[in-house]
Amino acid sequence: METTHALWLLAVPVTALVVAAGARRAGLSAPLVLVIAGLAVSFVPGVPEFELDPEIALYVFLPPLLFAAAWKSSFVGLRENAWSIGFLSVGLVLFTTFTVGYAAYLLVPGLPLPAAFVLGAIVAPPDAVAAVSIAQRLGLPRRTVTILVGESLFNDATALTAFRVALIAATGAGFTLLDGVWRFLFAAAVGAAVGLLLGPPLHWLRTRLNDPLVENGVAVVTPFAAYLIAESVHASGVIAVVVSGLYLGHRATESAAVTRLIGHSFWKVMVFVLETVVFLLIGLQLPPVIDGLSGRSAPELAWWALAIFTVTVVARFVWVFPASYVPRLLSKRQREREDPGWRGRTIASWAGMRGVVSLAAAFAIPFTTSADEPFPGRDLILFLTFTTVLGTLLVQGLTFPALIRALGVGGGRERYADTVAEAGAQHAAARAALERLDELDAEQELDAEVVERLRQLAEHRQLRAWERLGGGTGPAGEEVPTAMYRRLRREMLAAERRVFVQMRDERRIDDEVLTRVMHELDLEEAALNRE
Known part of the structure; x- marks a missing residue:
């Protein structure tokens, strides 16, 4: 049963x-x-x-x-x-x-x-x-x-x-209007305080653990901890969770x-x-x-x-x-x-x-x-x-x-404006990256081939958002360079995967090796799909 x-x-x-x-x-x-x-x-x-x-x-x-x-x-x-x-x-x-x-x-x-x-x-x-x-x-x-x-x-x-x-x-159980107002204000204020008290120390901890799995484990536990702590003192667990989530999400870039x-x-x-x-x-x-x-x-x-x-x-x-x-x-x-x-x-x-x-x-x-x-x-x-x-x-x-x-009611104009804004940001970021590369090249004796590859990568990122405005095609409908780059690189990644899988099946590499290299290829393809 x-x-x-x-x-x-x-x-x-x-x-x-x-x-x-x-x-x-x-x-x-x-x-x-x-x-x-x-x-x-x-x-x-x-x-x-x-x-x-x-x-x-x-x-x-x-x-x-x-x-x-x-x-x-x-x-x-x-x-x-x-x-x-x-x-x-x-x-x-x-x-x-x-x-x-x-x-x-x-x-x-x-x-x-x-x-x-x-x-x-x-x-x-x-x-x-x-x-x-x-x-x-x-x-x-x-x-x-x-x-x-x-x-x-x-x-x-x-x-x-x-x-x-x-x-x-x-x-x-006994109730007055004043009691109701007090309960509401207490629940909101204390719930927000719990969220604010949890957010900064947990963010400090996450940025110093240097272990992605444990850092995300802390994030998983956080909403339950915030909710239970707030509810245990008769405050709003909802507000505690939301405030802690907003704080940690806002600082996630760190x-x-x-x-x-x-x-x-x-x-x-x-x-x-x-x-x-x-x-x-x-x-x-x-x-x-x-x-x-x-x-x-x-x-x-x-x-x-x-x-x-x-x-x-x-x-x-x-x-x-x-x-x-x-x-x-x-x-x-x-x-x-x-x-x-x-x-x-x-x-x-x-x-x-x-x-x-x-x-x-x-x-x-x-x-x-x-x-x-x-x-x-x-x-x-x-x-x-x-x-x-x-x-x-x-x-x-x-x-x-x-x-x-x-x-x-639609946000078509917003999407276009977002793409334009992203293109401008990508352009500024790529310029900063190239300037930093030039500074490092002037300070140190860098390999010219490595510098050129990095320069091409920065220029590629600089162009891709602008080309996205055209939907990935040029004036006559031809494929633009970055779109061609993504398509060809995906084909190359697929070929690489087939070789790794075949070598695993032939026991020339271990499954652990396959998992590691597949993860690297997957990250690169995810970046291509984002573009």
Whole structure:
């Protein structure tokens, strides 16, 4: 029986990876396809119930996903858009909590107001994973993507704090408004302090270990340490993870090149696996959610689900449009930046897909209050959370690409400007490299052939970004020199690999030798593909 259970547990990540691979090959949004697949699998007879354990979601899945997102986020970009991100990650979450909570209180007979606010806090934080993956694929303007990422990094902290405050009120453990404000400020401030206290010493340690594997091992442990330390003092583990991730990611350029290569690959795989499993689990939650709804009529449940979903979506529109003007009124720098207009605000308003944090919080609701009475409406809150998460992922997620195309909001000009800026930077960097080479050549007696090879390499790097502006072809469609260089070098690398493999098969070299030389060839090919 235990073996069968273990096989079913193994089936979850295997199925998630297979579905995600098919979605990526078909050019579809993997998170949305995974949710649909999980929903479909949940109806298959014989498939056991996979009830999402809130502790696993919040302590195992959430920290590394948040840390990886913070690590690769632009600290400068987040700082420049701090006002907009703050209005969404704090203001919008609290507004949604009260709006959805009060709507549920009015709609559902017998649902106490504190329990309704628990529901509001649960569905308040959007998860930008699906939205950002679509936005980046379709070339949404960078500022919009930065704001959405920044919102998703910090809104979980606001929502989980609001959830805990509402839960205290709903369970009758004693609560005042002043106590709620204090808890929120304490959680945010101490969580940020934990992240800041961990960041510098861990960065100092990473830069002095001189061991890429251990350095990346420190980075892997960091999000779990930050989350647990902050939560142990009743602060926000989310903010602690995000702040430490932002700090270490911003200072990652000071690490060794091999450390960055290994870390980049590791986090890319880690995030891919975790996200695929999470979105499949969202779809698989239908059976445990339905189990507790016996005795309630289907039309009534459908009406409540539709109403809460609609209020959740509309609340974001109601907040985003007026609130997006406030930063421009308060900051001269914001007024000097390009106004996204109604199209940009519409895109930001529609990018409100919910995710696993909402479901984890819902499953974390206790079964009884402090008076040992059943928690009011727990099963219904769980159901309404599931339908809202599912509705936003499918309705908004499936229509998001079409909306972006229909409104004509794209970042094509930004991509061209990026290439021009990169070309200019490559030109300046290559000039600095050549000047340094000339200085060394004047100071020392260097081999002329070596100097010439280095000079050609620098000139090649100087030209490649400019040639990329032409898409790798010249005026008449002919292949430009750097594109020809990459193509020919790839063919040469493939020939080298065949020789090494053949020599290994003939036992003329050991597998350890093959692994080492293949790694060197792979690094060179990765650099060619980057170009």
